[in-house]
Amino acid sequence: MRTLPDLEAEMHRLITEARGRGICLRLLGGLAVKVQCPQPMHPALKRKYPDMDLITDKAGAKKLLSFLPEMGYTPNKTFNTLSGDRRQLWYDETHGRQIDVFIGEFTMCHTLPLADRLDVEPLTIPLAELFLSKAQIVQLNRKDVLDLLALLLYHEVGPGDEGTINCDLIAGLCAKDWGLYTTISLNAEKLRACLDEGEVALSPEEVQTIKRRIISLQKAMDEAPKSMAWKMRARVGTRVRWYEEVEEVQRT
Numbered sequence: 001m002r003t004l005p006d007l008e009a010e011m012h013r014l015i016t017e018a019r020g021r022g023i024c025l026r027l028l029g030g031l032a033v034k035v036q037c038p039q040p041m042h043p044a045l046k047r048k049y050p051d052m053d054l055i056t057d058k059a060g061a062k063k064l065l066s067f068l069p070e071m072g073y074t075p076n077k078t079f080n081t082l083s084g085d086r087r088q089l090w091y092d093e094t095h096g097r098q099i100d101v102f103i104g105e106f107t108m109c110h111t112l113p114l115a116d117r118l119d120v121e122p123l124t125i126p127l128a129e130l131f132l133s134k135a136q137i138v139q140l141n142r143k144d145v146l147d148l149l150a151l152l153l154y155h156e157v158g159p160g161d162e163g164t165i166n167c168d169l170i171a172g173l174c175a176k177d178w179g180l181y182t183t184i185s186l187n188a189e190k191l192r193a194c195l196d197e198g199e200v201a202l203s204p205e206e207v208q209t210i211k212r213r214i215i216s217l218q219k220a221m222d223e224a225p226k227s228m229a230w231k232m233r234a235r236v237g238t239r240v241r242w243y244e245e246v247e248e249v250q251r252t
Contacts (some may be wrong), residue, residue: 003072003092007031010092011052014071015123021067023060024118028106028133029053032124033147037154044201045150047143055102055125057115064088064101073099109243110136110180112173120161127155128166132173135187136180138243145194148187153206157213157220165213167220175224178233179242184221188214 004010011027018025027035031049034041056064061084068075068090076089088101104115112132120126125133131151134144151165159168174181191214194200195207202210226234233242 001070001072003094003097005095007049007052007097008035011035011123014054017071018056018060018067021063023056023063023067025054025056025060026118026121027053027124028055028102028130029100030143030147032130033134033150035124036127036130037150041150042153042202042206045146045153047146051098051100053100053102055104055106055114055118057104057118058085061085061088061101061103068099106133107244108133108136108246109138109183110177112136126161126166126169127151127164128161128169131165132170132180132184135184137187138183140187140190145191146200148191149194149200149202149210152191152210152213153202155213157216165217167217170217171220171224174221175226175230178226178230181221181230182238182242185218188218 004013008031011031015025015027029052030047031052034049065075072092072094073090074093076091079087079089084103086103086105086107088103090099090101091097092099102114104113106112106114106129112129114125114129117126117129124130131148134140134148134151137144140148155163155165157165157167160166161169170184174184192211195202195210
């Protein structure tokens with residue numbers, strides 16, 4: 001079966017076909033942010049989306065070994081042999097694109113559990129996890145910043161998942177992990193500094209909307225009850241590295 005030239009159309013094809021085979025496949029990464037935000041995207045937040053990141057559960061991962069070749073994809077055999085229980089790489093050689101498939105969880109600087117909430121949205125991971133997948137990166141790049149600002153501009157922060165960045169879920173995860181809390185908090189400061197310095201051409205009203213939502217999220221994180229282990233790790237602080245150093249294959 002041939003792949004489609006348009007990446008977003010190809011994403012719809014894959015997820016629809018996977019659903020028909022009993023495979024739960026969801027989108028994450030920059031393209032997922034685009035799908036979740038109104039179209040057209042704000043001109044200051046536009047960027048290119050060259051590749052696709054997906055996630056499935058452990059049962060789906062086994063089925064992908066036959067499913068994706070049928071869909072027109074070629075495996076990275078070495079990588080998939082070594083890391084296929086956690087992550088798989090596939091190539092659309094016709095269009096020069098890569099698919100990065102995560103299994104059950106998303107791991108970069110921190111590990112985000114995703115398998116239990118893949119049914120919240122029909123196409124992408126939930127907004128809270130989508131936000132965290134970007135905000136848990138210690139060294140944010142320009143694409144990460146634009147994606148985070150887009151999510152905060154177009155989606156309210158509050159309890160629940162209906163079009164909302166679920167602050168209760170984020171606060172709960174951060175209350176269990178001082179390292180994750182610290183990275184998210186530091187990146188919230190980076191986003192505010194970016195807005196204050198006018199690095200992205202947003203209106204004053206848009207800037208205030210994003211800042212208000214950052215404050216709401218930070219408040220929820222700060223107020224969530226913390227364990228003794230969390231408090232003990234907080235005493236050590238950033239003198240000891242609190243995140244994993246990751247050698248990336250590719251970041252979208």
